[in-house]
Amino acid sequence: MxxxxxxxxxxxxxxxxxxxxxxxxxxxxxxxxxxxxxxxxxxxxxxxxxxxxxxxxxxxxxxxxxxxxxxxxxxxxxxxxxxxxxxxxxxxxxxxxxxxxxxxxxxxxxxxxxxxxxxxxxxxxxxxxxxxxxxxxxxxxxxxxxxxxxxxxxxxxxxxxxxxxxxxxxxxxxxxxxxxxxxxxxVVPPHRDGGQAQYIDTPLPCAADTLAPVLDWMAENLASDLTVQVLATRALMSQRTFARRFRAETGTTPAAWVARQRVARAQELLEQSTAGVEEVARLSGFVTAALLRHHFARTLGTSPQAYRRTFADTPAGS
The missing domain is CATH 3.40.50.880 (Class I glutamine amidotransferase (GATase) domain)
Structure with missing residues (x-):
């Protein structure tokens, strides 16, 4: 500790x-x-x-x-x-x-x-x-x-x-x-995705054209289908242009950004709710408990059950 x-x-x-x-x-x-x-x-x-x-x-x-x-x-x-x-x-x-x-x-x-x-x-x-x-x-x-x-x-x-x-x-x-x-x-975000690349790369020519509205929508709809095709359509761009712009602004890929946001959402649910692991997986957008466990192990080096035992506000079944 x-x-x-x-x-x-x-x-x-x-x-x-x-x-x-x-x-x-x-x-x-x-x-x-x-x-x-x-x-x-x-x-x-x-x-x-x-x-x-x-x-x-x-x-x-x-x-x-x-x-x-x-x-x-x-x-x-x-x-x-x-x-x-x-x-x-x-x-x-x-x-x-x-x-x-x-x-x-x-x-x-x-x-x-x-x-x-x-x-x-x-x-x-x-x-x-x-x-x-x-x-x-x-x-x-x-x-x-x-x-x-x-x-x-x-x-x-x-x-x-x-x-x-x-x-x-x-x-x-x-x-x-x-x-x-x-x-x-x-007054800062508890987690920022991306990296230094977004500061080293040439800035986008028009700040008004930022992907911020799309990023906000993604964060609010983590349980939705967030494929590049869906996101590019929402941003009114081709898939190739969207993927390039997304990396330029965030320093990472749409898939990696979504996965990390879903892990963070799952952490909150495991800490603050009594939802079972299957329900946490559904609410955070991973769909299956197996996929949630995979991302937890890769990102946090632990399992959802072990994380809940350590950090949950109140004991809950899993």
């Missing part, structure tokens, strides 16, 4: 990403039905840490704050500088004892220098992905995603993608309802 968090800051830390960690893990959300964490900001040692934007951050704790926490967050620190060896040891020790390790943006370079990206899928800001791949050739760097989880290590892309990564971990450890509370208070 995720209860305690330490965020490591080094010279050149970005106040935005640090603010993300503070907002997700540093505020007590219990009055709203959300989580509360024991949250600490630490440096190599207590003292003043210069920030990327100018000015100084006063840190009251050294790396001893990372020794017993459930999650260590590595803040951006001005890649490609080499992190202090003490920081690398702290990251290695945290991972070795089974704690989560999460990096935001260029903080991934510290994870790489600590050897935690060797043989793992990972990401960082799209401006730095080529450099990360060059410096850590055994890492499997994915430049298109918002975040990656691989065996206890989570890396996120630039800036706002840190929100996605943190909310993913809250959902992973505490359930969809807890993540939704935090997201609602932050």
């Amino acid at each position: 995720l209860r305690s968090v330490a965020a490591i800051v080094l010279p050149g830390v970005s106040p935005f990403e640090l603010g993300v960690a503070c907002e997700v893990f540093g505020l007590d959300r219990r009055e709203s039905g959300g989580p509360s964490f024991d949250f600490t900001v630490c440096g190599v040692e207590p003292g003043v840490v210069p920030m990327k934007t100018g000015g100084d951050l006063v840190v009251g704790h050294g790396l001893e704050a990372t020794r017993d926490v459930d999650l260590v967050v590595m803040m951006p620190f001005g890649a490609p500088e080499v992190a202090d060896p003490a920081v690398l040891r702290a990251l290695q020790d945290a991972h070795a004892r089974g704690a989560w390790v999460l990096s935001m943006c260029s903080g991934a370079f510290a994870l790489g220098q600590a050897g935690l990206l060797d043989g793992r899928r990972c990401t960082t800001h799209w401006m730095y992905t080529d450099r990360l791949a060059r410096e850590h050739p055994t890492a499997v760097v994915d430049p298109a995603v918002l975040y990656v989880e691989d065996r206890g290590v989570i890396t996120s892309a630039g800036t706002a993608a840190g929100i996605d990564a943190c909310l993913h971990l809250v959902r992973r450890e505490l359930g969809a309802a807890a993540a939704a509370v935090v997201a609602r208070r932050m």
